[in-house]
Amino acid sequence: MAHINKEAVQTAFDECCKTKNYTFAYGTAGFRDHAIKLDTVMFTTGIIAAIRSITHGGKFTGVMITASHNPPQDNGVKIVEPKGDMLLPSWEPEITRLVNLASNETFDAWFDAMVEFYKGKVTSKVIPQIMVAHDSRESSPHLLKCLLTGVETWFGKGRVTIKNHGLL
Numbered sequence: 001m002a003h004i005n006k007e008a009v010q011t012a013f014d015e016c017c018k019t020k021n022y023t024f025a026y027g028t029a030g031f032r033d034h035a036i037k038l039d040t041v042m043f044t045t046g047i048i049a050a051i052r053s054i055t056h057g058g059k060f061t062g063v064m065i066t067a068s069h070n071p072p073q074d075n076g077v078k079i080v081e082p083k084g085d086m087l088l089p090s091w092e093p094e095i096t097r098l099v100n101l102a103s104n105e106t107f108d109a110w111f112d113a114m115v116e117f118y119k120g121k122v123t124s125k126v127i128p129q130i131m132v133a134h135d136s137r138e139s140s141p142h143l144l145k146c147l148l149t150g151v152e153t154w155f156g157k158g159r160v161t162i163k164n165h166g167l168l
Helices: 008-016 039-055 089-102 106-121 141-154
Strands: 033-034 060-065 072-080 127-134 160-165
Touching: 008 039, 008 106, 008 141, 033 039, 033 106, 039 060, 039 072, 039 106, 039 127, 039 141, 060 141, 072 141, 089 106, 127 141, 141 160
Parallel strands: 060 127, 127 160
Antiparallel strands: 033 072, 060 072
16 A cells, blocks of 8 residues: 555645545445535545445546536536446445545545545555546536545546546
8 A cells, every 4th residue: 555645645645635524425326416515425435435446446537527407506526436337325325524634624534534534445556547527517627636636645646547538
């Protein structure tokens, strides 16, 4: 397992994760809510997507930032498996728990839970790969930034292959 720079992660966490004391739920459509509340979700979701890639031997895992059928002030995010399927339902409770720790507990509680989750899933030195894209909502670029910040600080810049398709 690669070294995680806790201090760098905490700095990025404090800058990105502004939504506190709020409970999120991951469902078939991923996380959906008012866009201004999703910063904390994005930070954690990016890390989880990269871990999911590792569990698939480094195959690309997708992340789509969109809420196409919701009101304009909303947005959302979903993780897509390497073959294009939705995130395995068995992962949904864990991602929900970790996102809610980020929103409702201390940084240390979230960090310790993330490390345990990471250690439980990562057994090799596979380089994770994620593919990201977003819709045209005004909030999407900011949410993408939170997602990428989480990934790059957790794994270290350049230690994750990120293919950013931008606006789709």
